[in-house]
Amino acid sequence: MVDLMDVTPAPETPAPAPETSWVNGSGDFGEGVPDKIKELLDKKKWTNVSQIADGYMDLEKFKGAGEHLVIPESAEDVEGWDKVWSAIGKPDSADKYEFNNESGIELSDDLMNGFKEFAHSANYTQDQLAGAIKFQLDAIKAGDDLFLAQKEEHETENINAMKQKWQDEYEPTVTKIDSTLEKLGVKEYFKSLGIDKEPQVVNMALTVANSDAEDTLDVIGGKIPATETLQDKLQKILKSDAFKERFHKDHKKVHAEFMELNMQIANAGQGRAPQ
DSSP states (O other): OOOOOOOOOOOOOOOOOOOOTTBOTTSBBOTTOOHHHHHHHHHHTOOBHHHHHHHHHHHHHHHOSSOOOOOOSSTTOHHHHHHHHHHTTOOSSGGGOOOOOOSSOOOOHHHHHHHHHHHHHTTOOHHHHHHHHHHHHHHHHHHHHHHHHHHHHHHHHHHHHHHHHHGGGHHHHHHHHHHHHHHHTOHHHHHHHTOTTSHHHHHHHHHHHTOSOGGGGOSSSSOOOSSOOHHHHHHHHHHSHHHHOTTOTTHHHHHHHHHHHHHHHHHHTTOOOOO
């Protein structure tokens, strides 16, 4: 009789994990990738699952932690865009803008408030508002510097022309001109504008100074006449805001009237300036 062998059953080998049809055990992509995923893989040139993981980690680094800015899908999404502007620095209201003016150029409250309202409606951030104002102030300063340089150069040309014309009589003639302009009450103002050495002003002052009608120079004293004189009109102009303020909307018009009145006063004396 044949003895049966005592055979111990071998342990069972676990079945291999099922593979995804388009990803093998190494994570490489094979056949059968779904179309919507295949389009991304082809675009990114990814061939392994690890590359997807790397791409996602890079995306998180780019976006940062916490809440992220969401761009509205439509221009009509007012609330959505308000959140975007607020997130990048637009204040809640126009009066929340701040600007420290260190330029030395005076800015009126009305002008500043008006620009803040404009900036808020245009979705300016705080930095954008400050940058825009600074740019304008720098432009104004550059324009003023250029104006002063040109004014000084032009004044030097006028002085040299008068020196050449009057030679030894230059100093006494200039003294006579300054005295006349001072009596008319316009010397400092003309000087501030840089026109006190202009040929038209010089000839006007000499005409008045050489006039025989001394009372035509009495613009601040004497008895008040019954009717308004040329001198009265001149004084009104001198006191007006349009004459004093360089940027007044009527400044050029009033300044022209002022020059015309002075010529009328000068011509009233029937005098003539040296040619």
